[in-house]
Amino acid sequence: MRGANAALGAAGLAAFLALGEAVPRLGLVEEDYFPPTSRIADALGTEIADGSFWTALGDTLTGWALGLAIAIGAGIVIGVVLSVVPYLREATASTIEFLRPIPSVALIPLAVLLYGTELRSVLLLVVYASFWQVLIQVLYGVQDVDPVAEETARSYGLGPWARVRHVLWPTALPYVMTGVRLAAAVALILAITAELVIGAPGLGARIAVARTSQAVPEMYALIVVAGLLGLLINVGARSVERRALAWHQSVRGEVAV
Amino acid sequence: MLDVRGLKKVYEGSGRRVEAVRDLTFSVAAGELVCLVGPSGCGKTTLLRCVGGLLRPTAGEVLLAGRKVDGPPPGMAFVFQEYGRSLFPWMRVGENVELPLRRKGLGKARRRELVADALGSVGLADAAGAYPWQLSGGMQQRVAIARALAYEPEVLLMDEPFAAVDAQTRADLEDLVRRLWRERSMTILFVTHDIDEAVYLGERVVVLSASPTVVREQLKVDLPHGRDQVHTRVAPRFAELRTRVYEQIQAAKRGTERPVKSPLPRQG
Amino acid sequence: MRRVLLRLVFVFALPAVLVTVWWVASAGSEDVYWPPLATVLETFPDVWTGERWRGDVLPSVLRLAAGYALAAVVGVALGTLVGSYRRVRAVCEPALEFLRAVPPPVLVPVIMLFAGIGDTMKIVVIAAGCVWPVLLNTVEGVRAVDAVTAETARSYGVTGVAWLRHVVLPSASPQIFAGLRQALSIGIILMVISEMFAASNGLGFTIVQFQRSFAIPGMWTGILLLGLLGFVLSALFRLVERRALGWYHGLRAAARRPGSSS
Numbered sequence: 038m039r040g041a042n043a044a045l046g047a048a049g050l051a052a053f054l055a056l057g058e059a060v061p062r063l064g065l066v067e068e069d070y071f072p073p074t075s076r077i078a079d080a081l082g083t084e085i086a087d088g089s090f091w092t093a094l095g096d097t098l099t100g101w102a103l104g105l106a107i108a109i110g111a112g113i114v115i116g117v118v119l120s121v122v123p124y125l126r127e128a129t130a131s132t133i134e135f136l137r138p139i140p141s142v143a144l145i146p147l148a149v150l151l152y153g154t155e156l157r158s159v160l161l162l163v164v165y166a167s168f169w170q171v172l173i174q175v176l177y178g179v180q181d182v183d184p185v186a187e188e189t190a191r192s193y194g195l196g197p198w199a200r201v202r203h204v205l206w207p208t209a210l211p212y213v214m215t216g217v218r219l220a221a222a223v224a225l226i227l228a229i230t231a232e233l234v235i236g237a238p239g240l241g242a243r244i245a246v247a248r249t250s251q252a253v254p255e256m257y258a259l260i261v262v263a264g265l266l267g268l269l270i271n272v273g274a275r276s277v278e279r280r281a282l283a284w285h286q287s288v289r290g291e292v293a294v
Numbered sequence: 295m296l297d298v299r300g301l302k303k304v305y306e307g308s309g310r311r312v313e314a315v316r317d318l319t320f321s322v323a324a325g326e327l328v329c330l331v332g333p334s335g336c337g338k339t340t341l342l343r344c345v346g347g348l349l350r351p352t353a354g355e356v357l358l359a360g361r362k363v364d365g366p367p368p369g370m371a372f373v374f375q376e377y378g379r380s381l382f383p384w385m386r387v388g389e390n391v392e393l394p395l396r397r398k399g400l401g402k403a404r405r406r407e408l409v410a411d412a413l414g415s416v417g418l419a420d421a422a423g424a425y426p427w428q429l430s431g432g433m434q435q436r437v438a439i440a441r442a443l444a445y446e447p448e449v450l451l452m453d454e455p456f457a458a459v460d461a462q463t464r465a466d467l468e469d470l471v472r473r474l475w476r477e478r479s480m481t482i483l484f485v486t487h488d489i490d491e492a493v494y495l496g497e498r499v500v501v502l503s504a505s506p507t508v509v510r511e512q513l514k515v516d517l518p519h520g521r522d523q524v525h526t527r528v529a530p531r532f533a534e535l536r537t538r539v540y541e542q543i544q545a546a547k548r549g550t551e552r553p554v555k556s557p558l559p560r561q562g
Numbered sequence: 563m564r565r566v567l568l569r570l571v572f573v574f575a576l577p578a579v580l581v582t583v584w585w586v587a588s589a590g591s592e593d594v595y596w597p598p599l600a601t602v603l604e605t606f607p608d609v610w611t612g613e614r615w616r617g618d619v620l621p622s623v624l625r626l627a628a629g630y631a632l633a634a635v636v637g638v639a640l641g642t643l644v645g646s647y648r649r650v651r652a653v654c655e656p657a658l659e660f661l662r663a664v665p666p667p668v669l670v671p672v673i674m675l676f677a678g679i680g681d682t683m684k685i686v687v688i689a690a691g692c693v694w695p696v697l698l699n700t701v702e703g704v705r706a707v708d709a710v711t712a713e714t715a716r717s718y719g720v721t722g723v724a725w726l727r728h729v730v731l732p733s734a735s736p737q738i739f740a741g742l743r744q745a746l747s748i749g750i751i752l753m754v755i756s757e758m759f760a761a762s763n764g765l766g767f768t769i770v771q772f773q774r775s776f777a778i779p780g781m782w783t784g785i786l787l788l789g790l791l792g793f794v795l796s797a798l799f800r801l802v803e804r805r806a807l808g809w810y811h812g813l814r815a816a817a818r819r820p821g822s823s824s
Contacts, residue, residue, distance in 0.1 A: 042652040049653035050660075127572040132580065138796035140750040142766075143788035145758070146773035146781050150595050223662075226751070230667040234755050241668070245684040248671040260668045267663030348713050372717040379710035384732040384809045395726055396720035425809055427816040445718065 055100055072254040080254035081261060090243070094262070097228055097239035101270075104163025105224040109217055111164070112171025117209075120179035121201060137173065141166035141227055142234075149235055159231040159239070166227045167220035171213070178212025179205055214281050218274040225267055240266075295324040295481050296345070296449050300354035303340050316338045316506035318354070322449070327475050327482045329492035331539060332502030332510075338485045341507065342453045345483065346372050359448060368397070371442035375454040377434040380442075381426040386460060387413070388422035391441045398445075412444035413437075432463035436470070437487045443474065452484045456491070465523050468495055472521060489543065493517075493536045494526060501542045504549060511542050597630035597779045602786070610787060614768070619787070622764040625681060626753040629688025633745060637693045638738060641700025642730065651701065662698055666691030666748055669757050684753070691752045692745035699741025703734025712714040737811045739803050746799055750792055765791070 057074040060066055072080075084090045119125045141162050146160040182205055190204045231239025240263055247256035298397060301318040304311060304525075312529040314337040322328045332338055342351040347366040360369065371394075374380040381390050391409045400408070413419050416436040426434050435455055442450055452471070456464045475482055486487050486492050492499045493515055501510045516529060526532055581599075588598045610619075644654050654770055668689050677683035715721075715729045731738075757766030769784035771777075804811070 045652035046656040053657040138792040139789035142754040229665040264664035397719040
């Protein structure tokens, strides 16, 4: 069954690539705007042979990983503190509800003024966008702690730290992993956006350069790379999530918030 | 009304071949209440899904009023064990009961009438505006029964409908089924793993073997029509019948090929 | 009464503290990049005049609405199709996974090639970015229709349009809304950056103009307005979601109540 599905998927992918080749060749769209698959593949080959491409990829990954790590750390710590300290959750709820939907791209002009094209510009956007994903899931996860389990732990005299470690954290972990997965995807989007719009070095900036110099196949090749990067991150995050939760009888779905 | 002839169902997948039902033949007369009982895991659910047209049998056929069942026929209504999943949580109780009636091309007024009548019959006239998940498990199963009633089926199929409710609710629901059967002179095929329930409810009990399933014995339940939880269950005849079914099931579990030969005394 | 008072304190205390801190800390600020909050608020009505609301805010919001609506319709329709057929799903899944993984902002330069720099480009960019979360979540939701639910519908002859309308779409709606929520934040991002790239009006365009001309208080008002817009859209979304998924939240709450373990 799985083999058959993989074969069908491969066929679908092949058809997708063939379509990309045929549509411009048949003149259905302008070849200058939409180069056929083979030309994109050519350009991709040239890119891979180019050292500066790898530097750009490294820059993007650095911004992504660093921003994501900061967001995850801050999200978990703040989330746990907010839920453990009495009244803090209630007191911060309205502020979180207000700050969370603020689009991180609103900070672009500020980032430009403060940090120009430095890495810190990218980090500002990445951290702001992905922090909320983690925080919200942590808050939901802690809320899901079974009061009976919590009271049992209390009745056996477990201290606050032991309760966090043995009751709260295991319950919240599935949610945290969901938050990390969502944050990983968002972080990539914002890293590339920052590079594309602000011009911080990385894949996004390289795409912007390709665009202004009318190097259309190269631009497509870089977009394919960005897509593959996104795909790797999604698949990787999902498999980490599954592995971390293998012990959990029901890998929970994400909360619709 | 309902004829099952030589029914056989084999599941095949990923190199494994599981024969769930080997060779089943039985029939249900119009207006009869028949209980199918068998050891757990004996393919009762597979059988009922074949009868209801939800599964295609590997061999044999099911006839409803002389017509071959080939996909879910309009003359059958199904009550599932998992009421929580069988009722649509996004629809209110009234809408849940009404949805299948749209297929029948009835006018809005007629539909509303049927819904109100069915909900009234199961004692939930006031619950039409509630969501299923606002009701208790027993009430939810009443809603599922009301949906089947409103559909006005020729045959009502019930797949272990009371397996997931508590004992008291279960007794109430059993009496509800008996009452509805008598009031509406319906034909009911009721699957259960509970021997007492089968004997208490049925006019006839069909005892199934362990999987791969065949009919082990058919037993007429010669208890009076008017039954009640207090008196019927302590009647000597009830005890005899349930012992008889119990022995058959135990033998089926052990895999004895021949039926147990303890003669069942005729009621004097 | 005390309860209500306490709730009000919880809702307003921290925001009040934060605004006060900002106000006090920035008062008399000489730093060009961090003007006093008082100055920013004074500038607000001067910058966001009726003219600007009509000429910049409204076009931005309309483009967002058009692109988002397009993405929602296409995403749900295609997602239902793909999700309903196992083979179609197997064929499309890898290609869709790839397309979903492409960071949506890189669509801007591509779509500019085809659609120029007008409204069409921006609407298409927004739609092209928003469609994937909707589509893939719809596929998941449609695929996950409960087996007993499906059998019930089949046994009662609920098929065709009724099956889609009364069973599949409602049953998938929690996932569809999860996708729509992700799409909303992507949509706002794309609305802003498509205007930062090439535009002659719009919120993103205006904010970048302020930044480039070092009209810093103006830029800050733009950031505030954008934040406010994000907040309002998210609140609106929540309102719609509460109405549409009332049954789902009730069901979840009922399932969490002790004693209803069935």
